Amino acid sequence: VLVLRNNNFHGPIWLYGKFFGFKKLRIMDLSFNNFDGDLSSEYFRNWSALNTEIPSANKSKLRYMGDVDNYYQDTMNLTNKGLEMVLKKILTTLSSIDISYNNFHGEIPSSLGDLKSLKVLNLSRNNFEGLIPSSLGKLSELESLDLSKNNLVGTIPQQLKDLNFLAFLNLSDNQLKGQIPQGGQFNTFQNSSFGGNLDLCGFPLSKKCERTPTPELESSESKNGFGWKTVVMGYGCGLVIGVTIEQVVALRRPNLFARIYT
Incomplete structure (x- = not known):
């Protein structure tokens, strides 16, 4: 467990080539500080304790540090599912990363998706x-995801639908678009999860x-080489030509009768 929340720490939290991951860490809380800089995907590469899925048989009773009878017990404050709570006698089945209320920038590291046993992720x-x-979308154990109040753009990945245990989601106050x-x-989820x-x-x-035109209809018209507009124009032109020919014939008809009877 690493808890440094609510201090005045500042600056970056890692240097390239000088950080090799937390192999035993399961809970990190750096919230309410002034940390900044970007987070490379390399930062989360070697978090071995979070990279392995917890077998279902061991989720309720997981040994800590290999000691059969000594389970990790501690007390800490944690923001989970939008609520700040006090947790006591924490088992190692809990795993959380909270770096909210800081000044981190850049893209969210894609390597976070490798932390398969992560339950709480707060980057708000x-x-x-x-x-x-x-x-x-690969965080199969994730129960709480908060990415609110950032500058995220684009669409919401469809892969997030695969998070079957996700009970809390907050993507509000970004620049997301689409369906x-x-x-x-x-x-x-309610409106508040997507507001702003x-x-x-x-x-x-x-x-x-907004509905888009049916692809089948468009492809059918393109395949035939013409659409309904072309058909209407054809009927219109045919009607005009037909009326013109009829008038010409009508004008010449008296002269034709005169030739026959003289």
Whole structure:
């Protein structure tokens, strides 16, 4: 466990080539500081304790540091699912990364998706930019995800629908766009999970997504070489030509009768 929250620490938290990961770390809380800089994907490469999925048989009773009878017990404050709570007698089945309320910038590291046993991820209130990594969809144990109040753009990855245990989601106050993924846990989230993204649409927001033309209809018209507009124009031209010919014949008809009877 590494808890440094609510201090005045500042500066970057890693230097390239001088940091080789936390092999035993399962809980890191750096929230409410002034840390800055970007986080390379290399930063989370060697977090061995979080890179391995917890077997289902061991999730309720996991040995800590190889000691059969000595389970890790401690007390800490943790922001989980949008609520600040006090946790006591923590087992190592809990895993959390909270770096909220700092000044980190750059893209969210895609290597976070390798932390398969992570349950809580809070990156809110920073200056992260770019796309939400689709690799976060591999966090099969994740229960709480907070990416709010950053500068994230693009669409919400469809892979996030695969997070079957996700009970809390906050993507509000970014610059996301497009349709909100439908199905899975996304059907349980409220408007507040997506507010402040003016270009998002679809359930649960009241803003509906615009319908695009049916691809089959467009391809059919292109394949035949003409569409309904061409057909209408053809009928119009045919009608005009037909009326013109009829008038010409009518004008010449008296002269024709005169030749026959003289």
